[in-house]
Amino acid sequence: QEAGGRLDIVVQPEPPGLMLGLVQNGPTQLVAGDIYEGLLIYNTDLEPQPGLAESWEISEDGLTYTFKLHEGVKWHDGEDFTADDVVFSADVFLRETHARLRASLAYVESVTALDPLTVEFKLKEPFGPFISVFEAATMPMIPKHIYEGTDFATNEMNATPIGTGPFKFDEWVKGSYIHLVRNEDYYIDGLPYLDEVYYRVIPDAASRAVAFETGEVDVLPGGSVENWDVPRLTEMEGVCSTGEGWEFFAPHAWMWLNNREGPTSNKLFRQAVMYAMNREFMKDVVWNGFGKVPTGPISSKTNFYSDDVTHYDYDPDKARELLAEMGYDGEPVRILPLPYGETWQRWAEAVRQNLTEVGINVEIDSADVAGWNEKTSQWDYDMAFTYLYQYGDPALGVSRNYTADRIKKGSPWNNVEGYENPELDEKWFAAATMVSPEERQAAYEEIQKEIVDDVPVAWMLELEFPTIYRCNIKDLVTTGIGVNDGPRNAWIEK
Amino acid sequence: MSTTLSIEHLTIGLPQGADRPFAVEDVSMSIEKGEILCVVGESGSGKSMTANALMGLLPPGVSVKAGRAMFEARDVLRLPEAEKQALRGASTAMIFQEPMTALNPLMRIGDQIAEVFAAHDRFTQSERREKALALIREVQLPDPEKIIRAYPFQLSGGQRQRAMIAMALALEPKLLIADEPTTALDVTTQAQILKLILDLREKRGMAVMFITHDFGVVAEIADRVIVMREGRVVERGAAAEVLDNPRHDYTKRLLDAIPTGTLPDARQLSETPALEIKGLRKIYRTGGGLFKPVREVRAVDDVSLTVARGEVLGLVGESGSGKSTLGRTAVRLVTPDGGQVLVGGTDLAALSDEDLRKQRHKVQMVFQDPYASLNPRQRIMGAITDGPITRGIPRKEAEARARELLEIVGLGADAASRFPHEFSGGQRQRIGIARALAMDPELIIADEAVSALDVSIQAQVLDLLRELREKLELSILFITHDLRVAAQLCDRIAVMQKGRLVEIGTVHEIFLSPQQDYTRQLLAAVPGADWEQQRTASA
Amino acid sequence: MSMWKRFSSNIGAMVGVLLLLTVIFIAIFAPLLFSHDPWQMVQRPFLAPFTMQALPLGTDTLGRDVAAQLAYGARVSLLVGLVSTLVALLIGVPLGALAGFYGGYVDEGAMRFTEFFQTIPNFALAIVLVAIFEPTLASITLAIAIVSWPPVARLVRAEVMSVRKREFVDAATLAGLSKPRILVRQVLPNTVSPIIVMASLMVATAILLESSLSFLGLGDPNAMSWGYMIGAARTVIRSSWWLSFFPGIAIVITVLALNLIGEGLNDALNPHLSRKGKA
Amino acid sequence: MPVFAAILARLAKAVLTLLAIAVLNFFLLHAAPGDPAVVLAGEAGAADEQMIEQLRERFGLDQPFYVQLGKYVGGIVQGDLGYSFRQGAPVIDLIAERLPATLLLTLTAFVISLSCGIALGVAAAARVGKVSDSLLTTLALLFYATPLYWLALMAVLVFSVWLGWLPGFGYETVGSAYSGFARALDILKHLILPALTLGLFFMAVYMRMTRASMLEVSTADFVKTAKAKGLSGPVIRRRHILRNAILPVVTLAGLQAGQLVGGAVLTETVFAWPGIGRLMFESLAARDYNTILGVFLVSAAMVILFNIVTDIVYRIVDPRIGARS
């Protein structure tokens, strides 16, 4: 390992803010992942590794989690990081601001600092995936001395975030770049190797590719360039790419099929849609071969995945049969693509073409990001593209899309399709609170088998976002969240 | 005396599609040192083309086809461009017809004059300024220090004309070409400029080619005269010779058409007024925008007068004295600021918009500029019948009447289907008259109805108006700046100055015993008055 | 008549007419020229041009026929250009005419209103409008019309104001014609030529605007337009140059043609210039 | 001094216009579908009702429309453009941060386009009818007709990727620690491509306009007068024709200079130029109302400002204005 050097990483779009406790969108996670840290880190197999917590223990009954914190950890402003900060973060700050974590914190009875370096989480009932919530963006550690007693959202320090991470915030030139510098006092000696990291804002995908080509930037995190450009870039000399580093998120793309009204409320129609689509072709052409056609709601990368379900292979005749059976009358259906660039647009076009071929009347709806959010969260769509992270466990990232208690107008991150199956809901809940992994495996297998027949949504692709970087950058992707905390271990070979 | 310029067999070709192949054909003439040669002729006879050819300023497409013009032993028509350039301004100079547009609007007068020196590399910067100042003094522009810094728009027409002359004279050219330099000016200013040119000729002995259509001017200044028609010289000779003993038919016709100074016998006027104007006032306020101070012009200031039924009242006065404004107020195209206008006893101001529209036909106007008053995209028939049809007369009937009127004004019924641009100026003027008549008006305001015309056409129109006055008992308010014309046609004459009515009386009163100084000045300024008198005496 | 003569003797203008007619022809007969619709995936993606006879211009990212896309794209691009210009004229001409003709408060009001639209940068306004109405062919056309009418209104107003001062308008008033009639019959016909010239340029600008919107992802996803093609192809500009090159050329040619026509009209309607131009 | 007073009066009027624009914009934007809270929540990758409620409250979106409007207008009157909750900063700061870059880009493009446009227009007019005139005119037409972004992409490709002469995007070399002259040079290098692409279109416009205007003026009588003075062709073109011909160009330029400020979205996007056009576009996608409104207001102010400047320039160029009715 060699110390020193600078890394230029593309960030797209420009993050709205860097205070990870307040904002957790992709770009924020990418940048703030170097500034803030969680108690645990997850490797590419999603096994917990020591982070701010040196070691941890889970009681037999699965109700008590005890964390031993690393010694000598300091905030970027020089204050000591202690168990009180953990309690403040989990119990006060994030309970108020972090929607996704809040769902998991509902299981938590209490968080207590046993001594300055020991924290204990007590749960009300067992919650299998609880060990997966300590990642930086899920439960980032927030400095108590800065935020306690203030209005979190408008605290002036949000502009100059203070964390414990390997890099310190230095400067943010809006519209251009964010500059982070090495944290000299990082608690692991020698880390990080790099002197500084620049996150570069380049709004146009083509320009981002050019930036990489001309050597302006060194790393293109997944999704920075359109997939068509990937082979061209990776074929360049001295350029490497990896599909790893997304295991924790396991982005799973599907189309919400509106279960409430229109043709899509008919199960036969939904099945017809599945058969009508040549998803392999789409993966090859639209996604340039990246990713994997999913079999159901749970990604093959996530724990408790099962292959034992009905497979919807491309079969237009079957689709036509199903349509005839339901008596489809040609009522037009709208497809709402995700406004995230050309790939998604092409994808919608390919779907439209497939569906048109089996006689479905399709029209592409269009909206910008705000419009997409509005339409999906107000349920004003027939079919809408989306993709969601799975966060390593079906109870964290999957069930929220299918259980009836998560049907709530106004948010695009729940059971937007309006799928209701009380029987299955019970099974989802039960599976979440089981303690033994074997039991859970069995439960989820059953769930998958059943839900796939219902086709509440049309599962499209397990997305794979290759990270493109120069080969002389080593150890960039070592964890399940990839580049988000990559610079911590990365080093440049001279 | 030596010859300054001699033109020999000059032929100038016009581009394809022009009304004739040559602008001028086989024209010869010469000008002696210190001589004023007047070139007269009908409009379009090639006067300007000849002048432009001499300066090497022919418009694109027009070119010299044959002949030569010897100036200082060189043929100026065939000099290379650089030499022409050296000649222009220095040895030959030209005053253009339109003083309003002939000056660069964005450049100070002084700079424009000094530029002549710069063009020929004479003098130093400060000397140029001095010289310019001296020239401005010489052409008698008021307040030279100020004028030198003024922009053209700040000068009156006459002043601009004089600035142009100053420019032309800057390098004391041997030959001055003046192309109708006074048509746009009122008589008083005109007189000043003529005097200036005569003075300069005396002082510097330059040769002058003076193009004009005004025989009064010719009589005043010409040494010799050349008469042109359709690109050819039809007559030439000493001024007195040509004016008094014209030999060519065309010259005779031209001279005959000049309104004589003889006054018609007074007629008995009816008692009933067709138009009464009482205490009329109109003030124009301009500017007042962001950066501009408000400027007020008292265009009509407390004017009262009456036009009786069947009367022709002449309205004369210098340019800008408010004649047109008065006329326009009478037809209510302009809303007065005070006073009353009664037409046949009704006060137009008291009417609602709708009623006013219905009463419109009673007073009609023949506009000063005949071309501008016709919609270029409407056929003549439409122009004439629009009004009557709006009044409720059936289309058929209106069209029949329109044809009849076109015959009456001497255009022929088939003129109805043509567009305005297909007529000559005089013809358009007559269309304007036909249009006014089509409305069966009681009163016609004729605003400079003949000023734009050749003398011969002018005579035709005047005859027509006279006839109508008799036949239809029409009243006419006849606005003009030409006193000779006024004397011919009018029963009474009103004189305006700076918005005020200074004098009103019968033609005989005004011409024979004018009461006001201003009227006397106007009468005295008529060019060629002496010649006129001789002419009338001998007639 | 003489105007048409002048126009037809202008080589540039005739070239423009010829080009435009070709584009229009292709647009109209697109369905006859191509058996498949432009969205249909007919071959493998990224087929280079001139390699297959049936697909002379190659295929795009999804294996769709570029030539067919170009032909169908002509329809949308022309339609957007023409209709938005028409709508802009429908807004701008009456407003400008009324403002110029009636003056006073009408003018003041109309001009303040126009000013409002002019102070927002027009591309930005177009983006906002399309975002608000959601990108459909109709909303895009409308948005383009909305941002392009103010100059029309100003032009018409200025023209009407100068024509209104001409004496033949006074003559018409004296003839007892009503104001609206004077406006419509006497004044407006005299303002057509600058409007026609402007309109021909506006069509061109509208086509460019539509393509710019498409580029930003604000095109109608159901309408194949040249702008869509370029927008879609820009990420592969390096590997598949033809995908953005052909529609780019198509836009250039059409805009060029419209400009040539506009310039020709300009010269033809202004005899002063045409004489000069040829000398 | 009356001119000074007049300018003040005009500025006062401009302020009123701006206020009206702010109100109208407010209506316009709030007519757009989409809710900033939902967008922000959406981006977070998870959201529940509580979060959205919180956000809406923070953004003031829970209040009735007229209260929001009143607050906004009230703020503007006090020179406060509001707060961007999305970016967690006062709008005025966000804009102030971006404005210099935009002004640099647009003014450079403007100066280039205007000076080259006029120069080429004059050149073309002087050679009217000749081959070189046709060549110049056609070239201008090409620039006019080529979609801006296409040109931009091509420019990057050629000059940045293939030739490697110029940086293809960005405002300056990030983290270069250049200062003083070196930094200026660095920024200049980055400026060339975007300014040229943005300028080319307008250059074409100005050139065509200058040419037409020159030709028209060259038929004026005073040009003949100038010739009669014995002035040479170039002097006449420079001193007489150009000055008169330039007026319509100035008017158009004034209007466009203002528009450029907010209208360079495409160029800023392709060249990753950190200007307010992009800020507007990105804020629009997020329905960050205050920011968009702020950008609109600032660019409207620019348009008005440039109009006033145009008027003053006009007065300098044309002495008739201010005296003429």
Ligand SMILES: Nc1ncnc2c1ncn2[C@@H]1O[C@H](COP(=O)(O)OP(=O)(O)OP(=O)(O)O)[C@@H](O)[C@H]1O
């Ligand atoms: N630029 C031109 N192109 C073609 N023909 C022209 C042009 N200018 C003038 N003509 C024609 O040349 C002829 C002579 O015109 P010129 O201007 O010399 O007449 P003029 O004697 O000066 O008349 P006026 O008294 O009306 O000024 C006319 O028939 C006119 O139609």
Ligand SMILES: Nc1ncnc2c1ncn2[C@@H]1O[C@H](COP(=O)(O)OP(=O)(O)OP(=O)(O)O)[C@@H](O)[C@H]1O
């Ligand atoms: N619309 C107007 N606005 C401002 N001032 C005007 C207007 N019309 C005329 N004037 C001014 O009013 C005065 C009188 O003008 P008017 O046209 O009545 O003069 P006139 O006697 O008809 O002159 P001419 O013989 O030149 O036709 C002039 O000083 C003129 O500048």
Ligand SMILES: [Mg+2]
């Ligand atoms: Mg003449």
Ligand SMILES: [Mg+2]
């Ligand atoms: Mg008058």
Ligand code: NI
């Ligand atoms: Ni004709």
